[in-house]
Amino acid sequence: MSNSRQGATQQPQPAGKLFQFKLVLLGESAVGKSSLVLRFVKDQFDDFRESTIGAAFLTQTICLDDATTVKFEIWDTAGQERYKSLAPMYYRNANCAVVVYDITQSSSLDKAKSWVKELQRQADPNIVIALAGNKSDLSARRVVETEEAQAYADEAGLLFFETSAKTATNVNELFTSIAKKMPLDMLANPRPRGTGLNARGVDLNRDSKEVGCAC
């Protein structure tokens, strides 16, 4: 897989306030979690893509308006969900989550629901969760009806989109609506607690005596 091409989507120069958020992906194996990210970040799609190799996380920025830029730091499960071995570190400090299911696999929606429950139990109470019914291009094989998923999303208070990483349908819309739903006005500080890496502590990559702890 070639991975060096510059993404064709948003590449704005940060203007005004920059808000940085950790976004985690959850969902059953093979529902297209990585493909959604790849489409969003690099505007690419690969039919025979296997599991994610080598990326700690990808980042992408969205300009909401002239004064507000949202930067997502997107964490992939790296396959650790496969045998129920996702580390607590994964959703620690996550500000938002995209829970993905496959519209052609009804069991994947059940799995998505259990991930939503897990997030509501373990993650930050203010986390913004979006439900994504992926592979909407495969409508001939659809088994999960839009209305059913929409009803569940409404009831659980989730954003909801049916997406296709393959055709790019609703992918930018999904991430943009998450950005819009982030409680930006509640965050006086553009690098709020827990959202910037090393924002509160010591940056090991920097070799100086500067100590970033604010206590």
Next chain:
Amino acid sequence: MDEQYDVIVMGTGLTECILSGLLSIEGKKVLHMDRNDYYGGESASLNLSQLFKKFRDGEAPTANLGKDRDYNVDLIPKFMMANGELVKILTHTDVTRYLEFKLVAGSYVYREGKIAKVPATEMEAVRSPLMGLFEKRRAKKFFEYVQTYRQEDPTTHQGMDMAITPMDAVYKHFALEAGTIDFIGHALALHLEDSYLSRPALETFERITLYMSSMARWGKSPYLYPLYGLGELPQGFARLSAIYGGTYMLDKPVDEIVYEDGKVVGVRSGSETAKCTQVICDPSYAPDKVHKVARVIRAICLLRGPIPNTDGVDSFQLIIPQNQVQRQNDIYIAGVSASHNVCDKDHYLAIVSTVIETENPQQEIEPGLALLGPIVDKFVSIVDICEPVHNGTKDQVFVSKSYDATSHFETVCDDVKDLYKRITGNDLVLKQRLTQEEEQKEMAGQ
């Protein structure tokens, strides 16, 4: 799991997770399993219910301790030396990206019944009650000598070769007092006992230099600590391994290591057998391949507030040198608190530990417990420190060492490097993950 792997790793302790990450980066197909349903093995950090399950036989956590999820209680007390090997491994593998670190606020030493701060700055050194005025001058000369000494440059030697001169002779040369020697050997060089005195001084010089350079890197103290507890470290390296294709299975009992013609060929769990050509595991997965080298007692203590006489700091190391309490081994106390996201804001955590010398280990840690102030609750474990009997090259089963009584990760990193060499035949050379770095830059639109 019935597949062919290059390496099967058992136990998700820090040693195993670092190796798993390094081998996955190199393209090895790794299966990593753990009998527990959490990451970290002996180096895990537990929430309250896990802690009570482990120590109190499934008893429910005491109600007034606060929320389960606020707790990440370390099972072993260790800090990271700011200039030590683990920091190098973390930065070179980019695992720092998953973690946040804080400086430990202070390092203290017990001396003649009092707690004194280990000086972090020249100003603190001048004011420190640890030495008298003349002794400070002698100590200054000693430290200048240590700092300029280079083994490969005889002009820095002043006629003494540290590769052969025992440390006690060096102390004698600088006419240092017994209290100062205690301080240098135990609070700076972090020796656990006094056998180093008769060994060549170079080892101690290197330890002092590591302490000093770690202190110089960030100030305040030479130690770093990851937010949410030490258990974040193995999780970070496990993620690294997974990102490079490593397969993770928690809550997976291991029944048997399978051999053919004296060499490992797989690992069996129930009716499934995963095939492999090499196995890496912690001592608990291969009890017949290790022997006991020492026993350690660790008392995890829940406190109401910072411990007395430490300036109310949110984190500290306190060393009770063996001579101060008529022992052969030092007693260590490591303290962390809510500002490290390891307990709720009404509590503090301290672990008192030492190498066991008698039939009554509980009695041995009393001098440490006595310094903590009121103790809300206490979880005591007595563990065997094990080492592998064989180096693993014959049957290709490589067993790590237990986490020892030292207060940092230097010996863990030594074990990682040693295991790596035995497993791959090559020395571990840390390469910066440049492609990742480049990708990040590209993503940031630079």
